[in-house]
Amino acid sequence: MADFTRPFTAALGAFDLLSLQGIGRLALVLTGLTLAHYLLVAVYNLYFHPLRHIPGPPLWIAFSQLRSIYKMRGILEFKYAEFHEKYGEVVRVNADEVAFIRPEAWKDIYGHGHAEFPKHFPGLKLDHKKIVFSHSKDHFRYRRAMLPAFSDKALRLQEPLIRVYIDLLIQRLREQSETGKPVNMVRWYNFTTFDLIADLAYGTPLQGLAQGKGNAWLDNISNIIKLLPIMAFASVFPLAGTALQYLAGPQIRNAEKKHYAFASKMTMDRIYNKKQPDRGDFMDFMLRSRGQPHEMKDDELASNADLIMLAGSETTATLLSGATYWLLKTPHALKQVTEEVRSAFKSDDEITFDDTRAKLPYMSACLNEALRIFPPLPLGMLRIVPAGPPVQIAGVTIPGKTQVSVPQFAAFHSEYNYHRPNEYIPERWLPEAATDPKSPFFNDRRDIHRPFSVGRRDCIGQNLAMHEMRSILARVLWNFDLKLDESCNNWHDQKILALWVKPPLQVHIKPRAA
Structure with missing residues (x-):
């Protein structure tokens, strides 16, 4: 039977996985891997993402979770206003989100003359029988x-x-x-x-x-x-x-x-x-x-x-x-x-x-x-x-x-x-x-x-x-x-x-x- 602890012992030396020391080392490894993951995602979002040419708050771009935290606090829309004042009329407010305050954006996003842009309601359970959520x-x-x-x-x-x-x-x-x-x-x-x-x-x-x-x-x-x-x-x-x-x-x-x-x-x-x-x-x-x-x-x-x-x-x-x-x-x-x-x-x-x-x-x-x-x-x-x-x-x-x-x-x-x-x-x-x-x-x-x-x-x-x-x-x-x-x-x-x-x-x- 395969030894699933081998990758960890190779990196950290032999230890008993069921001991307090083993659990601590494993937690340390998992924490390190998680931090490394977030760091790599942040670097990608800032320097390699297709939206990298659009200005915006670096921390929000690097770590998408910030948007939801401010939304939870009820001050997200006020932060957007601050960002537009600082970065201009077109702002990358998140890794995958761009906000516009130019008048022509209304037609380009919501208007006629192009394929309909689907609505996005993150975190909500939708009733598609309602006209606002319908296909x-x-x-x-x-x-x-x-x-x-x-x-x-x-x-x-x-x-x-x-x-x-x-x-x-x-x-x-x-x-x-x-x-x-x-x-x-x-x-x-x-x-x-x-x-x-x-x-x-x-x-x-x-x-x-x-x-x-x-x-x-x-x-x-x-x-x-x-x-x-x-x-x-x-x-x-x-x-x-x-x-x-x-x-x-x-x-x-x-x-x-x-x-x-x-x-x-x-x-x-x-x-x-x-x-x-x-x-x-x-x-x-x-x-x-x-x-x-x-x-x-x-x-x-x-x-x-x-x-x-x-x-x-x-x-x-x-x-x-x-x-x-x-x-x-x-x-x-x-x-x-x-x-x-x-x-x-x-x-x-x-x-x-x-x-x-x-x-x-x-x-x-x-x-x-x-x-x-x-x-x-x-x-x-x-x-x-x-x-x-x-x-x-x-x-x-x-x-x-x-x-x-x-x-x-x-x-x-x-x-x-x-x-x-x-x-x-x-x-x-x-x-x-x-x-x-x-x-x-x-x-x-x-x-x-x-x-x-x-x-x-x-x-x-x-x-x-x-x-x-x-x-x-x-x-x-x-x-x-x-x-x-x-x-x-x-x-x-x-x-x-x-x-x-x-x-x-x-x-x-x-x-x-x-």
Whole structure:
């Protein structure tokens, strides 16, 4: 029988493998081999890798695990911003990843005109029935079935359903104002958007506004945010990460099963509830695909309704929270947008989708600036360059199998793209800023601003999101005078774990003076 200790004894001399001395020597050898492996990989990444011509932080390039560690800490996007400031518009942020903050990178990575770059979601378990994770063929089918629900014509039909919840938000804020205590606007915006989307997707509200308390979806988002550091940790240290996932496994699996069962039941109740025919909501439009080549089956409807709940509510509530905060931190902007809203409408009953878009140019500028300085999805949406010949992205040659992205936070906060990028200045979005060479914002590269992405996989609900944001913010400003509580002066100083980890946004609210 072969002696498997021979290679070790040859190198270290004879020893008893089962003794403490033998175990110690073996551990020393294995540690040395591991360190040698990491050193060789680091040398390759720095000096021999096909991406070696692209500048970036040497330690991050040498040791890919650093990216996940900073992601786990919730400060990855801020590090990307630092790297672009130091190394330029195109930065190698990892051994196999390149980040771009040039406007043309949007089309080259996410746009039409080339083979689709596959999405990359490291560390996540994907449900391919959801449109954002779906394969190309299914994505086309899902999008064709879902898109009619988000057209201007469809949204006008849905506006009365949406208005019910905006009315209820105003009622609840009026009640809260009578207490004399500051109001957590994050909480009330979340209640509003989740109730609203639940009604459009399932034909039933979640009673957040009515009862002033959370619901299954809000709890699920909280659980997801708590799990993200574990997922990031697992991608860096697989053994320890697997142990953590094992320990938390039953709780995670039970939560997932409970949530999916809840979402599926709501979907089935909506589909087969004969009391709500031709309601004109999301599900009604998607059900019209039945019998067509692009029809969606029950399980696909359930998965995508669940996705719409998260994507269509959390992001809108985040933007409204950010816009409210930055307006309250910028007195001249708050004064101007409030005067614009109140002069445009004699009563808040007049505030409609079409009129907020047509009559409130300064408020549109305020929302665009909020989308820039506090993007609801501040990440770079990773794509992988297909295997094969190198491609050109923003004028740079990139080999196949490279991870690429436009990190939104870094791109939107860069002096390469914006004058005074870290300040909230709605005036940069007014028409004269782009036409008057004397404007300090004339040279802003506005085409970098793509908060809803571009191309075949851009946000299908962006039209609805903008209608919601304009209508909700206009109604709040028309009805109330707002003042930021001093405890929230640095509210924007938050971590990013895929989503912003938002603390309460405490605001003093008073009904507007007659």
